[in-house]
Amino acid sequence: xxxxxxxxxxxxxxxxxxxxxxxxxxxxxxxxxxxxxxxxxxxxxxxxxxxxxxxxxxxxxxxxxxxxxxxxxxxxxxxxxxxxxxxxxxxxxxxxxxxxxxxxxxxxxxxxxxxxxxxxxxxxxxxxxxxxxxxxxxxxxxxxxxxxxxxxxxxxxxxxxxxxxxxxxxxxxxxxxxxxxxxxxxxxxxxxxxxxxxxxxxxxxxxxxxxxxxxxxxxxxxxxxxxxxxxxxxxxxxxxxxxxxxxxxxxxxxxxxxxxxxxxxxxxxxxxxxxxxxxxxxxxxxxxxxxxxxxxxxxxxxxxxxxxxxxxxxxxxxxxxxxxxxxxxxxxxxxxxxxxxxxxxxxxxxxxxxxxxxxxxxxxxxxxxxxxxxxxxxxxxxxxxxxxxxxxxxxxxxxxx
Amino acid sequence: xxxxxxxxxxxxxxxxxxxxxxxxxxxxxxxxxxxxxxxxxxxxxxxxxxxxxxxxxxxxxxxxxxxxxxxxxxxxxxxxxxxxxxxxxxxxxxxxxxxxxxxxxxxxxxxxxxxxxxxxxxxxxxxxxxxxxxxxxxxxxxxxxxxxxxxxxxxxxxxxxxxxxxxxxxxxxxxxxxxxxxxxxxxxxxxxxxxxxxxxxxxxxxxxxxxxxxxxxxxxxxxxxxxxxxxxx
Numbered sequence: 001x002x003x004x005x006x007x008x009x010x011x012x013x014x015x016x017x018x019x020x021x022x023x024x025x026x027x028x029x030x031x032x033x034x035x036x037x038x039x040x041x042x043x044x045x046x047x048x049x050x051x052x053x054x055x056x057x058x059x060x061x062x063x064x065x066x067x068x069x070x071x072x073x074x075x076x077x078x079x080x081x082x083x084x085x086x087x088x089x090x091x092x093x094x095x096x097x098x099x100x101x102x103x104x105x106x107x108x109x110x111x112x113x114x115x116x117x118x119x120x121x122x123x124x125x126x127x128x129x130x131x132x133x134x135x136x137x138x139x140x141x142x143x144x145x146x147x148x149x150x151x152x153x154x155x156x157x158x159x160x161x162x163x164x165x166x167x168x169x170x171x172x173x174x175x176x177x178x179x180x181x182x183x184x185x186x187x188x189x190x191x192x193x194x195x196x197x198x199x200x201x202x203x204x205x206x207x208x209x210x211x212x213x214x215x216x217x218x219x220x221x222x223x224x225x226x227x228x229x230x231x232x233x234x235x236x237x238x239x240x241x242x243x244x245x246x247x248x249x250x251x252x253x254x255x256x257x258x259x260x261x262x263x264x265x266x267x268x269x270x271x272x273x274x275x276x277x278x279x280x281x282x283x284x285x286x287x288x289x290x291x292x293x294x295x296x297x298x299x300x301x302x303x304x305x306x307x308x309x310x311x312x313x314x315x316x317x318x319x320x321x322x323x324x325x326x327x328x329x330x331x332x333x334x335x336x337x338x339x340x341x342x343x344x345x346x347x348x349x350x351x352x353x354x355x356x357x358x359x360x361x362x363x364x365x366x367x368x369x370x371x372x373x374x375x376x377x378x379x380x381x382x383x384x385x386x387x388x389x390x391x392x393x394x395x396x397x398x399x400x401x
Numbered sequence: 402x403x404x405x406x407x408x409x410x411x412x413x414x415x416x417x418x419x420x421x422x423x424x425x426x427x428x429x430x431x432x433x434x435x436x437x438x439x440x441x442x443x444x445x446x447x448x449x450x451x452x453x454x455x456x457x458x459x460x461x462x463x464x465x466x467x468x469x470x471x472x473x474x475x476x477x478x479x480x481x482x483x484x485x486x487x488x489x490x491x492x493x494x495x496x497x498x499x500x501x502x503x504x505x506x507x508x509x510x511x512x513x514x515x516x517x518x519x520x521x522x523x524x525x526x527x528x529x530x531x532x533x534x535x536x537x538x539x540x541x542x543x544x545x546x547x548x549x550x551x552x553x554x555x556x557x558x559x560x561x562x563x564x565x566x567x568x569x570x571x572x573x574x575x576x577x578x579x580x581x582x583x584x585x586x587x588x589x590x591x592x593x594x595x596x597x598x599x600x601x602x603x604x605x606x607x608x609x610x611x612x613x614x615x616x617x618x619x620x621x622x623x624x625x626x627x628x629x630x631x632x633x634x
Contacts, residue, residue: 002525004525308505310503312520314464314491314497315497316517317519318484319488320485321519395464398499
């Protein structure tokens with residue numbers, strides 16, 4: 001039989017009962033819509049995590065001061081902790097102490113909100129910062145407490161939109177700095193507070209650590225973070241353990257946390273897997289329910305059109321032809337349901353992003369899979385009604401009133 | 402008669418019986434029918450209700466298989482053929498006309514007429530011209546795009562005849578084709594069938610109508626599943 005004719009006939013039969021056809025596919029529509037929307041949320045979370053961790057560096061370890069409740073006895077990380085890690089822990093590169101403070105920066109009449117990051121040359125190694133022009137903070141800058149600044153790409157673009165920023169002056173938090181370098185722009189996650197706090201280097205200004213004197217009373221050597229990179233081939237988790245026990249001893253307090261992106265990524269993957277299983281289960285259940293609805297409607301249709309089956313058999317249709325007619329109808333129903341569901345799911349995912357503010361991402365593979373599954377449900381649940389129709393004896397079918 | 406069995410025989414039934422099971426009871430619709438059908442012959446089958454007329458037609462038309470006995474159509478022993486082959490025979494060799502027309506309601510008249518071609522292969526582009534040609538033949542061309550529900554009884558039966566003709570079958574089987582029509586319209590349909598016979602088709606007509614039956618070359622009477630008499634027409 002000609003496939004196009006078969007399709008046309010199928011569409012014709014379905015359009016004969018528009019309301020019934022529409023109602024019968026609702027299960028599939030909502031099932032597919034729910035799965036598409038949910039998986040877009042999952043995919044969005046996954047991509048965000050990957051982006052965040054990518055910005056952080058998969059092989060980095062960050063030791064970070066916890067905010068202290070006790071103002072009288074401020075605890076937290078100090079420069080000597082950083083020095084101890086650099087001296088003792090094997091297999092770490094570029095151990096860099098970091099102080100950071102959000103400040104207003106201005107230059108040539110333009111203003112920008114920046115994060116001023118005081119650090120040492122090691123930071124460039126730890127965070128793999130690519131310098132676009134000029135240079136990064138040097139050891140000499142740190143020793144001499146020089147007022148020099150290296151601008152993130154976005155900062156450079158907004159403060160010095162026309163021409164090179166190098167050699168110009170910039171005022172940060174009331175102090176003047178000379179711009180000595182500009183960093184290359186780097187892909188960064190959206191500015192949404194996530195489980196991992198990442199530094200957006202594009203909006204940062206790097207200065208020598210002593211220039212950003214934020215140690216506070218009694219803690220001139222306090223730092224916010226110690227950032228380092230683990231050498232290739234070294235176990236990140238094991239190194240993190242070594243760092244943790246060392247810093248616990250040197251700092252004499254537990255007022256810090258060790259952030260290991262690789263571990264966070266693993267944890268996220270585990271969560272993701274659970275989410276995927278749940279999504280899959282919902283998909284399975286809703287498609288099962290949708291499929292039963294389709295089977296029900298197809299059985300009703302076969303019963304109603306028994307005489308038509310008899311006529312078609314009388315004019316030469318084989319059992320296979322009859323089965324094909326009904327299978328085409330049921331898979332047309334579910335495919336239509338799949339397409340409508342996908343459209344609804346995409347709309348839902350856009351809505352979720354706008355209303356709930358969750359990042360969503362649609363994967364084409366997921367969309368394709370849900371469409372194929374919907375069509376397969378039509379074939380699967382259409383099989384029994386089609387078989388039922390094909391098995392009718394022509395004479396008995398013709399006598400049916 | 403022995404000579405007639407030779408070259409021109411299209412269908413041959415030998416001791417054909419058909420037993421239906423209704424619960425525990427067995428009903429013999431046909432009980433040992435012998436019948437030869439010549440190529441180009443026209444035969445009327447008469448008999449009271451329940452005498453097995455429709456069953457005989459169903460077996461002749463390969464819609465049903467005999468419980469016992471042998472049926473040979475165009476050199477094939479039908480009882481031996483698999484279901485798909487029977488479908489092929491129904492499609493190409495046999496044209497059915499039913500008492501209640503049996504048009505498919507959601508299709509237009511033209512689509513109903515071309516429906517057999519869907520199962521017969523052939524280029525889809527040739528279907529519509531062939532269907533329209535058959536509609537012209539039964540003078541129903543002006544109704545080609547109408548739905549069956551918009552047709553009168555006579556028109557519906559003409560559409561059904563056009564459908565029976567579209568695959569150019571050698572046998573036309575008509576099961577009380579005028580049973581649902583008034584006398585004048587029935588006459589029209591009878592004339593049409595007679596004309597189709599004159600064009601060389603083998604026509605088997607089941608009817609209650611004595612006048613209609615007399616037009617056939619041969620009339621056979623069935624009673625209780627047996628042929629009562631088969632006088633030459």
